[in-house]
Amino acid sequence: MIFGQLKKWSNVLVKKIEKIEVEANKCLKVRAVNSSCTSCLDICPVSGIDIIQNSLEINESCLDCGLCTAVCPTNALKWNHPPHIQLLNQLKRLSNSESEVYITCASMLKGTVKTNVVEVPCLGMLPGEFWINASLDVPNLNILYQASTCHFCQFSEGEKMFLDQKSEAEKLANSTFPICNSIKKSSDDGEIDHHRRKLLTSLLEEVKETNTITVKEVLEVDKTLSPFEKFDRYYQQQDEINKMVEAAEEIKNNVVDQFVNDNVIHTDKRALLYKAFEKEPELQNKMTIPLPEIKESCTRCGACAFLCPTDAIIMDNDNSMILVTNKCVSCGLCEEICYEKHVKLTPKKATVLKDKYLDLVQ
Numbered sequence: 001m002i003f004g005q006l007k008k009w010s011n012v013l014v015k016k017i018e019k020i021e022v023e024a025n026k027c028l029k030v031r032a033v034n035s036s037c038t039s040c041l042d043i044c045p046v047s048g049i050d051i052i053q054n055s056l057e058i059n060e061s062c063l064d065c066g067l068c069t070a071v072c073p074t075n076a077l078k079w080n081h082p083p084h085i086q087l088l089n090q091l092k093r094l095s096n097s098e099s100e101v102y103i104t105c106a107s108m109l110k111g112t113v114k115t116n117v118v119e120v121p122c123l124g125m126l127p128g129e130f131w132i133n134a135s136l137d138v139p140n141l142n143i144l145y146q147a148s149t150c151h152f153c154q155f156s157e158g159e160k161m162f163l164d165q166k167s168e169a170e171k172l173a174n175s176t177f178p179i180c181n182s183i184k185k186s187s188d189d190g191e192i193d194h195h196r197r198k199l200l201t202s203l204l205e206e207v208k209e210t211n212t213i214t215v216k217e218v219l220e221v222d223k224t225l226s227p228f229e230k231f232d233r234y235y236q237q238q239d240e241i242n243k244m245v246e247a248a249e250e251i252k253n254n255v256v257d258q259f260v261n262d263n264v265i266h267t268d269k270r271a272l273l274y275k276a277f278e279k280e281p282e283l284q285n286k287m288t289i290p291l292p293e294i295k296e297s298c299t300r301c302g303a304c305a306f307l308c309p310t311d312a313i314i315m316d317n318d319n320s321m322i323l324v325t326n327k328c329v330s331c332g333l334c335e336e337i338c339y340e341k342h343v344k345l346t347p348k349k350a351t352v353l354k355d356k357y358l359d360l361v362q
């Protein structure tokens with residue numbers, strides 16, 4: 001018991017030390033060798049990622065640009081220094097105290113420190129969902145960006161990602177982020193030691209985030225099982241499932257909640273998307289989300305459920321298939337691994353996410 005708790009605490013410390021958190025069980029290529037996903041390998045400017053059999057590793061050549069975390073569909077590679085939601089909260093706090101707030105990359109700042117500026121390694125590491133939330137929560141946000149700086153940057157692959165993600169977010173949110181090449185003086189510039197303030201703020205943010213990760217680690221609410229572990233657990237729970245599904249249809253959602261423990265495992269990007277929907281529900285009418293559909297000819301082999309990296313597909317005891325919409329991240333692995341091609345990802349209006357459970361095959 002004590003050893004187990006100490007191990008979880010050590011896991012927390014390891015996660016906070018590394019800028020990029022790695023969870024191999026969520027990697028599509030690790031879960032299924034026939035997965036075509038090579039997004040992280042393709043975007044990495046220095047070949048800093050190794051995927052070998054059941055292993056996903058960051059090697060010594062990594063530059064901590066964070067681009068791989070932006071393209072990873074399942075959070076197998078997750079930016080943790082700090083997480084996207086923490087960056088967003090930092091911008092929101094600055095927005096309340098500063099007339100103008102800026103976000104930029106390290107190359108633009110060149111080591112200088114400004115109290116009204118949030119710095120990231122590369123703007124390309126920020127997904128579209130981040131920019132959508134920023135447009136809703138930080139009305140005075142400016143982007144410090146110069147194309148010439150990106151041209152000579154070692155992370156030059158990130159420029160197109162940044163521009164594409166920003167443009168798509170602006171269309172959806174019906175807003176525009178001002179782009180500038182200089183910073184207006186902060187209200188308290190010259191009155192404090194910016195380096196000390198930045199260090200203190202960073203320490204406070206790290207304490208808050210570490211507490212969050214600790215809770216998740218101890219409660220195991222964000223743990224992804226390997227396909228083999230899921231397979232074993234599935235058969236261990238059959239007696240319990242058989243009893244639960246005898247309940248009346250009107251309480252079926254509660255039965256499923258009990259089965260899956262309602263532990264939502266989704267990516268930072270999907271979490272940010274839900275956050276944006278809460279702030280601006282109309283966005284759901286503007287967006288489409290690819291979700292799996294299963295043909296009636298499905299043989300119910302269960303491969304899609306066992307290999308799903310976020311436990312979004314559930315096989316009921318009567319061989320019906322259920323999709324948990326707030327866990328699906330549209331990674332497409334279910335479609336790829338279906339040998340007989342019974343599964344297909346189909347674009348659906350994002351309003352479908354209002355329904356927590358969808359019957360795929362009954």
